[in-house]
Amino acid sequence: MAGQVLLVEDDRSLRQTLTKALELGGYRVVQAESIAEGTLSFSTMINRSDSEAIKLIIVDLGLPDGDGASLIRWVRTQSSVPLIIISARYDDNSKVNLLDAGADDYLVKPFSFTELMARIRVAMRHRHQDENPAPRIYRASGIEIDLQRHQVIRHGERVRLTPTEFKLLERLMLQSGQVVTHRQLLADVWGAEFVEHTHYLRLYMAQLRNKLEEVPSQPKLLITEPGIGYRLSEAEPI
């Protein structure tokens, strides 16, 4: 069994469908239809034995007794369990704030089973990384990033990166497969005072794509999450 998932969703049909989907994916599901119920379930199960503990939380942002954000903030004060947000719209700004506040990833309705499973898989993997040392080597789409040796190899040839480019890539690799918000990238690469300067990112990402992507205008590695941030594709299994 892959573990127990807490699903907080008020719409009954969607909740049941997602439960079925998660069960097919090998998860056990604890359902909750409001923030109150979700909070209760989480606090009673947080201290259970490993097999019963909640390994992941999926929260819809539009809940009857709040917007889900309060639940996320509360959970983050309690534990570092992976959190995935379900948002109704692309232009919903609250999800960026929630990602900055510690949510792991987001999905916009309507999403497919494959997308859901991919997000869960990545979130779970990063959760394990918190416990085990993070990999120092990343491989995908003919690119190899080696943090130890501080080098990037593309099709066997070393790519020359500027220090900022490398730092940017390193930050994305830390959460490969997961979205990293503009704010997080700017704060970690340039410093906290630069969090509003998203145009830095545009220019550096364009340059990184020119160096690493086959077709920079149709990237496979450095994925844009419009209005939110960037995502380095999930590493290929070694």
Place this chain on the structure above:
Amino acid sequence: MPSQVNRALPFRERHWYGILVWIMAWSLMWWLDGDFVFQNLALILVLASAVAGLWIGPLTSLLINTLSIFYFSYFFVNPRLSFTPALREDLMLLVSVYGVSTVISYLTVRLRRAVTSEALQAARTSQLRLLSEQLREATGWLAKVDVLRKLLADHAGVPAYILLTRSQLAVCDGHQFEFFGEPSPFQKQRLILEWKPFSVDPSTLSKADDSARAIPIRGREKTWGVVVFHDGFEPSTDWLGYPHFRDLCYQLGIELERYIALVQAREANEQVRTQAIRNTLLTAISHDYHTPLSTIMGAASVLVEQTKGDRHAEFAGLASTIVEETEQLHRMTNNTLQMARLDAVGIELNKNWESLEEIIGTVIARIKRRCSDRQFIVHLPPDLPLLHVDVVLLMQLLDNVLQNSLKYSRDESVITIDAVSADHEVFIRLSDCGEGIPGWWHEKVFEIFQRVDGVDLPSDGRTGRQPRRGAGVGLAVCRAIARVHGGRIWIEDNPGGGTRVNIALPIGAPPALPLSASEELT
């Protein structure tokens, strides 16, 4: 008829009346001569001078007074038939009578003029007030203009013709002008000619030439039209002259302004109300669709996953169809929701400095997730500036345009996207080699609920005639998105066949870069 003007003023200047008074006075003096001494008769002179002053001007009065005193001295004062009086007392009397009658006649003239001007003013004011009431009571602007026209014709004694510009009235049905008073073609030409100087620069009208026969209909802010009278009309110089006509026309100008403002306010209110209802409805419906769509998508995508590589390949196909249709429905819902949002007053955009390359890349990546076999060629110059846009909206714009291109072109054909920056704009061109859109539809497709339906287009070789889907919101949303960004979108024929959609977006002043970037960015 209340508008009828009373042209009879008290004591208008009438010289014959004055002369008649004098004739009567002299007759009386001749008749009484002998019965009374001339000293008494001299008082008749004073009386006549005072009464005649009511009808004759000051100079005439002075002249007649002077002549009278000599005449009186010659015929009545002793010695008769001589200009020199015998006694010094008589000379004194003559001088006194002359002085008194001159002063009295002068005062009478002054008094008369004051009374006349007051009566004139009162008559004008009351007429303006009356007209203003009549204009207000008249329903509709046509009736209002007619009230003025009838009044002017009445005063002038000849037909009056009015030209009104329709553009000011917001009633455009192809005609530029509205004519009143059934003018002949010649009169119409005259009206248009007379209108021209007024339409060019209304500010010059403040000192309009009184001798001009065309009278502008002006309000406080704009000029509405012009009045001319039938040939041969000369404006009178009395109180019903040009200035009063101009004041009457001004009343109409003001009333039209008031009326149009009222109508516009009423219409705007109505429009805001219906739009608000429509938007609330659309938002509610679209918003409520999201969750059921997610459920369908979730369920169907599980089916796709579970039947993959299965012996039930047809089930996988059916499940994929559900997924595709759900995505389509989701796109349409999003468009409707966005249309309602963009229509709303005071929409706030979430603008940021964005890279066009990233946006196009993301849109293509999302499309390729659904139709992986479609080919896109993207040509973007490396020095393309960042754009200050709402990325979600711009993506929706590009996605809608590309969806259309995909829908109406063959699977194996290529869609080309290129961009150039020129002056203050970035031009994005999306070209397909599809069926194309007939020229007369190039503008119409951007109107909401318009589709190229029922137009005989060449059929798609692959599937035959494709059913056209969507309610025609997609491109309307595109135009609305371009508009809120201060940009434009238009369609032209692709030189190689098919359609080319052009998008122009303004380039802002991009923010500065860190100093270290100059070494790192190439």
